[in-house]
Amino acid sequence: MTIDWNKIATETLPANCGWKGTYRVRYSEIGDNGKVMMSALADYMQDAAGWGARILKLAYDDTVDQGIAWVLARMVIHIRNYPGNGEDILVETWPSGVSRRVATRDFRLSNSKGEVIGVAQSFWVMFDLITRRAAQWPEWIEERLPDPPGPKLIEPSLRPAFTKDPLPIIDNITARPSDLDLYGHVNNVRMMQWVMGVAGHDGQPDFHPESLDIQFRTECRVHERVSIGYDNGFAAVTRKEDGTDLVRAHVVPFNQTASA
Secondary structure (H helix, E strand, O other), X not given: OOEOHHHHHHOOOOOOOOEEEEEEOOHHHEXXXXXXXHXXXXXXXHHHHHHHXXXXXXXXXXXXXXXXXXXXXXXXXXXOOOOEOOOEEEEEEEEEEEEOOEEEEEEEEEOOOOOEEEEEEEEEEEEEOOOOEEOOXXXXXXXXXXXXXXXXXXXXXXXXXXXXXOOOXXXXXXXXXXXXXXXXXEOHHHHHHHHHOOOOHHHOOOOOOOEEEEEEOOOOOOOOEEEXXXXXXXXXXXXXXXXXXXXXXXXXXXXXOOEO
16 A cells, blocks of 8 residues: 555545644653654554544443443554654544444644654444444444545555464463453553564564554453464464454554555
8 A cells, every 4th residue: 555645644634523632752652762652653543533532422421321332443554754752743533434334533643843744544343342242333323423524544455464374472461450441451552562562573572663554353351361473564462262363463664665
């Protein structure tokens, strides 16, 4: 996929469904190169998605009484430049469409000079908080979705790239209570950190890749033991008990993505 940064920069924040906010990079969010880590940027976008959903009355507080909530199924992130400690990042976001009961939300990240430094598209499904499975959409959900939605800034492939070869195990982790979010499972940003912790050369960390296409296939609960496998840009978080891949990801090192 070719990234057209000029097109991304010129799209207008939709008046009917757009939200924007500024986040300042904190010392705890930078890596050993002095730059903010991708997981921190994903955390900003997760927070922005919540605020964006709130203006549409589709946030957690609007759905939890019905026993349902949005969960992230996939996220595709491309970063052009990583800011440093103390720098401000403007995050703009809007819903960008629905297909087969999967809602997409796009993000545009800019630095204090107004330069676009990153773009992302996220894919969301409804989750039944009781059965812990995908939920049907009530009519009122569709009624509150914006019409029209905002533009899609990127066009990821419908099927994420992944290898058929077995992945060598690089690390083993047991999910801790501190890894959980308000849904009672390991937060997607934490699992993203697990993946990037082995995504560099020879299984070393790479917290500043150029792009990440990560698929969250099923939840990880507290005290579950998982293995982290990685080879040639492909990674998986696999539950040891039954061999189920909870997460699959494709990580591209910096300066390897085509741009227009």
